[in-house]
Amino acid sequence: MTGTHVSFSADDYRVRMERAAREAHAAGLAGLLIAPGPDLVWLTGYAPPAATERLTLLVLTPDREPVLVVPALEAPDAAEAAGASALALRDWTDGKDPYATTAELLPGSGRFGISDNAWALHLLALQGALPDSSYASLTEVLPMLRAVKDAAELELMTAAGAAADAAFEQIRQVAFGGRRETEVAADLAALLRRFGHEQVDFTIVASGPNGANPHHEAGDRVIERGDMVVLDFGGLKDGYGSDTSRTVHVGEPTDEERRVHDLVRTAQQAGYDAVRPGAACQDVDRAARAVIADAGHGDRFIHRTGHGIGVTTHEPPYMIEGEERPLVPGMCFSVEPGVYLPGRFGVRIEDIVTVTQDGARRLNNTTREMVVVD
Template sequence: MPTTAEPAPPTPFTADDYRARMARAARSAAEAGLSGLLVAPGPDLVHLTGYQPVTTERLTVLVLVEGQDPVLVVPALEAPDAGRAPAAPALKLRDWTDGKDPYAVTAALLEGRGRFGISDNAWAMHLLGMQRELPGTTYTALSDALPMLRAVKDAHELARLEAAGAAADEAYREILQVRFSGRKESEIAADLAALLLRFGHAQVDFTIVGSGPNGANPHHEAGDRVIAEGDMVVLDFGGLRHGYGSDTTRTVHVGEPSAEEQRVHDVVRAAQQAGFEAVRPGAACQDVDRAARAVIDDAGYGAYFIHRTGHGIGVTTHEPPYMIEGEERPLVPGMCFSVEPGIYLPGRFGVRIEDIVTVTESGGRRLNNTPHDMAIVR
């Protein structure tokens, strides 16, 4: 039987790609009234440099100041790895050895005063060290100062997200073929994880399997509950492929659903469609939430939709922008986020349907394309 060849991996990002990202970040910081950015290991550093060191107590930080060359401060023992980072040709390295003060090394790159953006996941000990070394400086979280730093994807990023979504879709199609009844949630979760890896994911971030009453907990951890005939089962899973995330949810049923279960699923499916149809350039993020929520409210289940309608996705599976009431930031082409309304009836069951969507010039485009109908499993 012929097999489908694995698609060729995407073209790697180049040093020029990272140079442009760092320049754009420094420029955005200056426009936001910041003196510069301090980027710690984590998703922002990966996005800006492709460098992903092990996070330890030793200071690693990327210093971005408009008009200056980007500088990566690293422990001397990690300098060889940093020198092989994809962005290395676009960076200057400043290493420091154990016994020396890394904050003094970093401070020498700054003006001594000013307000700097710093990665949300920077360690407190490093922030306090900088404040001690430069008492004239103040700091603000990057998610507050530049929430859209990673929000708008270029064509190469979109291709990676599309490939991740397609792989998650394949995992869903395959999981429908396994037996659910009589097996533990944790066993189905393990099957999902194996399928994500089989279809090209390098990392599995989560495999939520919420059966029966556990489905009413949106972030239920798959456990030892044995799935039974008559259970609704929420399947929410994703991870990273080629460095970019997947995240999709479908709700299935073991055997034929009751009339109420089918109705709730139909309402969520209509809400998901309404949220998707609200995606267009210039619409506010909150408009997507409002469109999905209105369907659920009108059906009488508003009190049971207990989370935002969506979150951004990229090098992490949760990042800005967020589809939530009060978020008035406009949608622009290249943004990618989930549309995932749900209804959760405590002690009984839950339903959620989730696709990753990207904004195009004319509306929205789904990166998940499996059916939204309630699948019947055995």
């Protein structure tokens, strides 16, 4: 199963760049400076070599067409990007000053939004070229830029979720007992790739007491009969993210383990039920957290209820207390409450959901009931 690949056209990228420029202007910014990374891929379809230290920067300002500043030796590849027809390329050669080239495209003063992952080297040099300018991270000034997915993006997100589900359906058939966490994690990674993921970002396999650490790295612990095992895995398929968690048990669980698992399942359902247009992000967190707190385990739910997902596996919006931003149809994010009992076990259940016109839709659809494995 590989899902349906949806390619984006030059018009799709043009619309995204135009919207980004409008939103920047509305936020009082003089422009946007987009460095290599997920923002540049989302806006243009162009992914330059990851290892290069040479300046590449998309310049978006409200009063001119988009310009991509690019090293001359990378210009041919940049010109082939899907969004290139909506871009003017300004190349620079080694030995020339790319920051002076960039400064010519910008007003001499003002506040600019810049990609979170821009190199400090480049930001400091731009400040030197434009001493009256100031900068703010894109997450600070335009946190919702990529948050609302269009129909084609939702199709890709749905396919990524289905691929992760297929990986879970297969991993639950393999032997857990007597094998190391790293061995099961390798199986999960192979399954994600088999079902179409080009990139595997994480394969958490946390057995027994390791399950009480939400971000445990799979290690050499041998999984034993009687262990609860938290599985959390995902990556990118056709450029869009998957992320799901299920907690399985090796052999029959105890009554307490079943109660804790059922509690988390009920909390996850409560969080999902709170998803609807106009609700605040924090409402999702509150709904899931209240179930766990009412059962006496509030201090053992030690992370936010969810995070956005798209061309990266963690991005805004965040389902957390204090985030009053309203949910909008097309947003995609996780709902993943957990209970973690130090020295004993942990339980987490996670689905990616998308906001619809009248509620929500899950992108992960494997069972949330307790699964017993060998």
